[in-house]
Amino acid sequence: xxxxxxxxxFLIIMIHICIFIVIDFFYNKHMNILSIxxxxxxxxxxxxxxxxxxxxxxxxxxxxxxxxxxxxNSQPNDIVFTTAIGRVVNLLIFLKxxxxxxxxxxxxxxxxxxxYESLTKDTIKSAKECGAQFFIIGVVNTDNNKYxxxxxxxxxxxxxIGKINRAIIVDLYDTVFxxxxxxxxxxxxxxxxxxxxxxxxxCPLNIxxxxxxxxxxRFRKGWMKEFYLxxxxxxxxxxxxxxxxxxxxxxSNLAHYWNDDQGLLNLIYLKNIVPIVAKTDNLTIRHMxxxxxxxxxxxGEVQILLRNNMNFERYAQVIHHYYVDKNLSMSIYKxxxxxxxxxxxxxxxxxxxxxxxxxxxxTIY
Numbered sequence: 001x002x003x004x005x006x007x008x009x010f011l012i013i014m015i016h017i018c019i020f021i022v023i024d025f026f027y028n029k030h031m032n033i034l035s036i037x038x039x040x041x042x043x044x045x046x047x048x049x050x051x052x053x054x055x056x057x058x059x060x061x062x063x064x065x066x067x068x069x070x071x072x073n074s075q076p077n078d079i080v081f082t083t084a085i086g087r088v089v090n091l092l093i094f095l096k097x098x099x100x101x102x103x104x105x106x107x108x109x110x111x112x113x114x115x116y117e118s119l120t121k122d123t124i125k126s127a128k129e130c131g132a133q134f135f136i137i138g139v140v141n142t143d144n145n146k147y148x149x150x151x152x153x154x155x156x157x158x159x160x161i162g163k164i165n166r167a168i169i170v171d172l173y174d175t176v177f178x179x180x181x182x183x184x185x186x187x188x189x190x191x192x193x194x195x196x197x198x199x200x201x202x203c204p205l206n207i208x209x210x211x212x213x214x215x216x217x218r219f220r221k222g223w224m225k226e227f228y229l230x231x232x233x234x235x236x237x238x239x240x241x242x243x244x245x246x247x248x249x250x251x252s253n254l255a256h257y258w259n260d261d262q263g264l265l266n267l268i269y270l271k272n273i274v275p276i277v278a279k280t281d282n283l284t285i286r287h288m289x290x291x292x293x294x295x296x297x298x299x300g301e302v303q304i305l306l307r308n309n310m311n312f313e314r315y316a317q318v319i320h321h322y323y324v325d326k327n328l329s330m331s332i333y334k335x336x337x338x339x340x341x342x343x344x345x346x347x348x349x350x351x352x353x354x355x356x357x358x359x360x361x362x363t364i365y
Contacts, residue, residue, distance in 0.1 A: 046138045050159035052079070053133060054106060060099035060130035063336035065300035067101050067179060068315035074182035077165045078105040081156070082172040083149030084115040085140045089173050089345045092123065093336050095130035097299075100336075101317070103180040107132050109172070110152045112140040122342035146231060146261035154245040157238065167241045171232035171320060174348050176332055178300060179317035181235075185283060188237035191244055193269070195227035196287040197305050203228060209263030210270070223270050231262040232320050233285050247274050282306065286316035292324045298331035323348045 054076045080098065084091070088111070095107060109132050116136050119127075124134075137152055153169055166188050168181055186192065200207050201224040211219050234241060247268060268274055286304050288296070295303040302319050306312045323329050329349045338346050338355055346355060 046136075048135060048137065050135070050156050052106060052108070052156065052160045052163065054163070055131050056104065058099050058129065058131045060096060061126075061339055062100040063093075063096050063299075065100070065178075065298070065331075065335040068300065068317060069101060069179040069183075070314070070317065071184035072102065072180035072182070073184050074103045074105045074180050075165060076104050076106060077163060078182045079157075079164055079167045080105050080107045080181065081110065081149075081153045081167060081169045082107070082175075083110040083146070083152075084172055085112050085148065086114055087345070088115045088119055090175070090348045091119070091132075091172065092126055092130070092338075092343055092346060093332060093348075094172055094175060094177075095127055095132055096336050097177040097332075098181075099130050101177050101180045103177070103182065105168075105180075105182055108153070108156060109134050110137060110149050110156075111135065112137055114139055118345070120342045120344050122340050123344055126340065126343060150245055150248055150261075154242065154249060157242050157245070161238075164238045166235070166237055168235040169233070169241070170318065174321050174323050175232070176299060176319050176322055177317060178302060178315055178319060181284060181317050183284070183317065186235060189240065191236040191240040191274070192234075192284075193229050193265075194233045194282055194285045194287065196230050196289055197282070197307055198227060198290050200224050200226055200228050206262065206266065209260040210267050212260070212263050213267050220270075226270065229262070229266050229269055230287055230320070231260075231265045232287075233318070235284075244274055283314070284316065285318040285320055288319065288321040288324045288328070292321075292328075296325055296328055299328065299335050302328065 056076050080103075082094070091109075098105070098107065107130070109127075111134055113136060116124075116134060127134075135152060135156065137148070140148055150169070153167075157164060157167065166182060166186055170181075200210075200219070206228045207219045210223075211217070234244065236244075248264065282304055283306075284304075286302055288302075291305060295305060299319070300315075302316050304312075304314050304316045319328070322332060326349075329347075333347050333350050333355075338359070341356070341359070344352055346352060350358075
């Protein structure tokens with residue numbers, strides 16, 4: 001009886017030790033990755049409130065163009081995430097075009113102190129009227145903001161489990177909306193990524209980005225025929241997006257090179273590290289790079305590209321890389337003119353100085 005008592009006590013102690021070792025392993029693994037990020041960015045994980053507000057009404061000034069909604073079904077528990085590190089541009093146009101579509105989704109801006117402090121009070125006020133929620137994450141010293149943006153997006157999502165239905169992570173500086181990005185086509189049990197309608201074999205830069213994460217190994221010949229994914233758009237249901245971000249973060253120790261995030265995204269896809277049920281969402285988003293003048297035009301007229309059916313006609317809800325098409329870029333300014341001279345860093349390609357001159361001369365491109 002005494003032996004059994006000692007044996008049980010010993011087993012309990014061993015179980016506690018094993019639990020401690022497992023917790024310590026995962027904690028240290030997490031902290032080691034954080035230390036890698038900190039080394040390259042001088043960034044310290046912030047102690048901030050990560051709770052989301054869920055608004056239903058927005059007093060946002062709308063733009064003027066033909067909205068292209070298709071089965072729009074956004075709800076206040078759908079979230080658009082984006083990031084601004086070091087600087088901000090296109091913020092109000094991003095928000096105003098989204099609200100012009102009637103989208104009810106929340107908007108979360110992951111932003112560092114330098115970027116936030118560059119905004120005028122009027123810009124911040126107007127952004128909040130459009131439903132922007134700012135999460136200020138301290139100072140970050142890096143040109144590549146995606147890793148930190150992805151990491152903080154993951155933390156916000158995990159902190160609001162049970163409150164979020166679907167999420168879209170999209171670039172801020174060069175994105176506008178022709179329609180509500182949340183539609184009946186986006187299922188909450190799938191993950192959606194989008195390619196740029198271009199194969200690796202014709203883009204050495206994307207091959208180089210992937211090779212930067214391959215520890216000296218060469219890009220596989222079998223991958224050349226694949227269309228490379230764009231890191232500027234990730235979407236899907238809550239669990240699908242969280243799981244994908246967890247994998248990205250678990251692989252971020254590969255980022256000791258601190259290379260382009262798109263290389264890591266494509267390596268994860270090419271190696272099938274995360275099975276992507278819905279690989280592409282090219283029915284929703286149009287990347288303008290490489291194909292700026294095909295089925296393009298002013299905002300409200302840009303169509304998606306289906307490489308297997310170029311005669312297919314359907315308008316994009318999301319336009320990415322709008323700056324590569326000068327006519328499109330200028331049409332966005334015309335459709336969404338600045339309404340307050342204190343709104344700064346307003347447009348991606350039309351500078352504040354040029355806007356001041358246009359307003360002084362009462363002319364619009």
